[in-house]
Amino acid sequence: MKIQEHPIGLFDSGIGGTSIWKEISELMPYEHTLYLADSKNAPYGQRSKEEILELSIKNTEFLLNRNAKIIVVACNTATTNAINYLRQTYDVPFIGIEPAIKPAGLVTQTKTIGILATKGTLNSELFESTSGKIDPEVTILEQVGEGLVDLIENGQIDSTEMETLLQRYLQPMLQENIDALVLGCTHYPYLIPKIKTIVGDQIQIIDSGLAVARQTKNILQQNNLLQTEQTIPKHQFYINKDASVLHRLLENFQAKVEEKDF
Structure with missing residues (x-):
């Protein structure tokens, strides 16, 4: 072969x-x-x-x-x-x-972007170096998506618990006026329909x-x-x-x- x-x-x-x-x-x-x-x-x-x-x-x-x-x-x-x-x-x-921080930094108008990722990704050296390469005027709001992977792995994407966690993680970002949300875990694209019901159509959801x-x-x-x-x-x-x-x-x-x- x-x-x-x-x-x-x-x-x-x-x-x-x-x-x-x-x-x-x-x-x-x-x-x-x-x-x-x-x-x-x-x-x-x-x-x-x-x-x-x-x-x-x-x-x-x-x-x-x-x-x-x-x-x-x-x-x-x-x-x-x-x-x-x-x-x-x-x-x-x-x-x-790696999380698509750079594309989000290029599209943001409010100069505030959110990233939903695992603790291991957000704490890594590679994430730190990547996030340091964008416009210093852009604020990055980091949120650990604790519990999300477990629910996806167990087929509970449409569960009440998933809805509760997403609301808890996303609402503070919305209050800080993000206009781009980076999905920093390959599990998370399966949550895009649910995320959209929370953040609406005005926020760009970016994955890799x-x-x-x-x-x-x-x-x-x-x-x-x-x-x-x-x-x-x-x-x-x-x-x-x-x-x-x-x-x-x-x-x-x-x-x-x-x-x-x-």
Whole structure:
């Protein structure tokens, strides 16, 4: 098998990175993919940097053992805490994900933007350096989305508890006159419909999904790894916890889901 025919590997602390996978599979419809959902260890955002690094190494080696030609770290927390080590250690390209602070800083008119992210992302060195690169006149309001990932992982997006948490996290930002909201976790795009009912249409909701897909395609092209044959793609998902929520998210896609302890 030519290396171009090897799959794109993705991993996340659960099912949230499927928001990135959907963008990638839509942009590159002939690419095979492998997706690793480390749901039993979610959320990564509450873990130490050492734990996040250890889990990221485990996930990377799982995908490499299945011939991944490139690895998308489809998790903001894992990117901000582990991607530098992964790039230095393994001989494949890595695509990372970081909160889209810069685009939000460019579009804001009120000079106030909000970011909803995990504790692990907001406390990372990479987030600090990224947020330091925007216009110093722009105020960034940070909010840890504690509890949101757990509810998404358990299929409780439409629960009363989710509504309560989102109101608690978003209302203070609205009172400070934000006009852009950055979603700093790949789980959070699944909350956009609910977020819109709270923030309305005047606030731009910004996530990294399409930008990550485009960057993945660019790096594949630069490294002569892009699949050029018009093949029917194979999409294999692995999850180490109950797969029912993942099945629901993928019900409109041709994908195989396997529960596997890893």
